[in-house]
Amino acid sequence: MNKGMDRYVKRFREEADREELSVSVSNAEGFAKLTERIRQDRLPEFQEKFRTMMSDKVAKQILDFKAELDDDVSEIKERIDELNDSLKDLDYSKGKSYIQIRYFDTKDREIVGDSGFKEMLRGSIPDLGDSSHNEEKFAKIRELLKKLKGEGGSDRWSRLVTDPRNWLDFQAAEFLRDNNQILQVYDSSAGKSGGQTVKLAYTILASAIAYQFKIRERNSFRFVVIDEMFNNLDGENSRYALNLFRQLGLQLLVVTPMDKITIVEPYVRSVHFVKNNSEGNDSRVYPISKENVSSGKDENSERKVGNL
Incomplete structure (x- = not known):
């Protein structure tokens, strides 16, 4: 006794x-x-209901939540792998190298630390074969939900840890074509010239856009408007960027000054000239034939076609 x-x-x-x-x-x-x-x-009765709830409902919901996040991370990796297949076919340095997007499991302690989100989530999963720790698990679930709800009305932590993109760290790496060895790793644009920085930025930007448009859906509408595309880019890097957009299946509307039109000419099907009056309140669009662009003539530029 x-x-x-x-x-x-x-x-x-x-x-x-x-x-x-x-x-x-x-x-x-x-x-x-x-x-x-x-x-x-009737506490014994409610205790049994609690055990049933932990086993049948709570465990399933937590496992489903974890599985959904894991699946999202796997999908991100798969889509980046698809992007890399396209990037590998495109020269980063002509005939010498190509770019790949690399991903690694994040080291962010708020996500993977001993008291980070992933550990809290694992610790909250009830043991279906042993109900003796249900009360302990319930306390952990309550702690996790409280933190996800946010302290002081802030949802910063919740948005950070439940976004599967934050579960990975990314970098760009330049590989040599002849032996597939890494030539250079780009964690940032520090120390790069203006042209190198813009070239790298276009590579990442085009990859991100193609990712959002879902690269595997080749027949999808993936329209992109780029203004002042060739600032800080020389002719070679400009052609690299245009080849990159074409390789990734993006449909471009390029806005550029007339002195840069010859760069974009081989990549477009039609050219239009936009002109505004001195007061800035009367914009007009004029079609230009590609033949006239090639010859440097502009016989249609003064013919009014329509107002914007």
């Missing part, structure tokens, strides 16, 4: 103190009254 009393007092310290219960035969009547009240309050 004393052992049973001792187990109860240790497990339910607050309740024992409130009922002034201690491990003593003289307190047997107090324990008996408490037992009867528990029966009348």
Whole structure:
């Protein structure tokens, strides 16, 4: 009897103190009254319902939530692999190298640390084969939900840890074609010239756009408007960027000054000249034939075609 009393007092310290219960035969009547009240309050019945809920509902919901996040991360990796297949066919340095987007599991401690989100999520999954730790698991679930809800009304942590893109770190790497060895890794644009920075930026930008348009859906509408595309780009890097957009199946509308039109000419099907008056309130569009662009003539530029 004393052992049973001792187990109860240790497990339910607050309740024992409130009922002034201690491990003593003289307190047997107090324990008996408490037992009867528990029966009348149907606590054993609710305890069984709690066990069922933890096993059948909570465990499934947490496992589904975790599986959905894991699937999203896997999809990101698959789509980047598809992008890399296209990028490998395109020279980054002519005849010498190509670019690949690399991904790694993040080292962000808020996501993967000992007290990070992924560890909290794993620790909240009930053990379907052992219900003895259900109360402990429930406390962890409550702690996780409280943190996801945000402290002080801020959802910064929740948005960070539940976005599967943040589960990965990314970098661009330049590989040599002849041996597939890494020539250079680009974690940032520090130390790069203006042209190199823009070239790298276009590579990442085009890859990101193709990713959003879902590169595998080749017949999808993937229209992109680029203004002042050739700023800080020499002719070779400009052609690289245009080849990149074409390789990734993007449909471009390029806005550029007339002195840059010869760069874009081989990549477009039609050319239009946009002109505004000195007051800036009368814009007009004029079609230019590709033949006239090639010859440097512009016989249609003064013919009014329509107002914007």
